Amino acid sequence: MGSRQIAQETFDDAVQENITEFEMEPEEAVREAVQQFEAQGVDLSNIVKAVRPVSENGQRQKHQILLTLESLGRAVAEQDAARLREQLSSLAAQCKEQPASRCLAGRSGAYAAVLSACRLAAEDRDLLLRALSALAALLDGQPDLLDAAGRELLLRSLRERRDDAEATLAAVRCVRRACLKHERNRQAFVKGGVLPVLTGAIARHGGSAELVGTAASALRVMTFDDDIRVPFGHAHDHAKMIVLENDGLRVLIEAAKAFTDNSGVLSELCATLSRLSVRNEFCQEIVDLGGLNFMVTLLADCMEHPDVVKQVLGAIRAVAGNDDVKDAIVDAGATELIVLAISQHLGNPQICEQGCAALGVLALRKPDNCGVIVEGGGAAAALRAMKAHPREVAVQKQACMLIRNLVSRSRELCGPILALGAEALIAEARAAHRDCDDVARAALRDLGCQVELRELWTGQRGGLAQ
Known part of the structure; x- marks a missing residue:
């Protein structure tokens, strides 16, 4: 893959030139542009490789993700709840569908619009769920977008709606994606008190497989040291805080007892326990709490599932x-x-x-x-x-x-x-x-x-x- 990058406009101009100057069909024009830039060593992973839609007057419009973003901005300005719901769902779907669209949206002010939608949705649960879903989709691979205001909004949502499993899950997804490969966000969330919120969510909503698995994964991300931009992180300190200050080992192992037939959740719990095994006494505590028994049982019962086997072996x-x-x-x-x-x-x-x-x-x-x-x-x-x-x-x-x-x-x-x-x-x-x-x-x-x-x-x- 190339190391050089170009702007979306540069790629779009090349596609349009292929159409107008060389009379290519739109799909052929895109393929030709991709080949041209890749031959020059250009990284096109952040580029939407599509022809811009044609308007009624025959002119090329902006890419669909930008049109959606403009509609979202108008809905926010007019505080139109119905349109907000529609545009937030569209934005989330387009961000999930194509990483390049997500990158283009991130460069074009989508974060500010979605954050404004989250604020407007404070008293509207359905709208808040859609806004948080859009925020999670936007943050996927783009944790730099989140700022202090966004972190505070997520922490407040987690605290105020801690009894709402669906809202908690939506916010935890955002936290997890904001902390992957981003040490500053991790440290800021931990200082803001996210660890007891996450362990509390697992204990409070122990019957929700998706929430338990996602919250366990978010806890695990707090112990990562994957941000190459910082000389060293606080991974070890965060692991100790999860165990010593938030009873993390007991919470995770107790949660496992409710999902004896759910290999996916148990795999997430195993992976997180392995990240917390940073001291001799923590390893012993896992055994004392019954963690070893559930790992061995899981390995025996899920031998046909390679992803589960790998996580258990790591644990x-x-x-x-x-x-x-x-x-x-x-x-x-x-x-x-x-x-x-x-x-x-x-x-x-x-x-x-x-x-x-x-x-x-x-x-x-x-x-x-x-x-x-x-x-x-x-x-x-x-x-x-x-x-x-x-x-x-x-x-x-x-x-x-x-x-x-x-x-x-x-x-x-x-x-x-x-x-x-x-x-x-x-x-x-x-x-x-x-x-x-x-x-x-x-x-x-x-x-x-x-x-x-x-x-x-x-x-x-x-x-x-x-």
């Missing part, structure tokens, strides 16, 4: 950071299920990666667990994953780490693992992927294989170039 990997919890996981029979997950989804690199990583954490500093894993086919499954995904560096790296952890304190396991063909596969991973070099070398060394150990630093000081 098990996270809580296994506590050495005592490692034993509880193995005692619960999770190792056999992890091996089964890798074997059953061998073609899925993400599941192979997470499965190998989870087994690797369970093996770390635990010789007894290593024996259980090898006897249960864990090493064999990891090597099969390496064969299935030779180009996936993450799979290769986690499998090498697992092999290394299995034998580092259990030398008696070297022979059985080498008999499975581990040496050749690890050597291939080391040769193919630079990022695997260190861990692959460590695995070969601990397996007792011949390996060249490089001396990275001799302890001697050298002169500095002037």
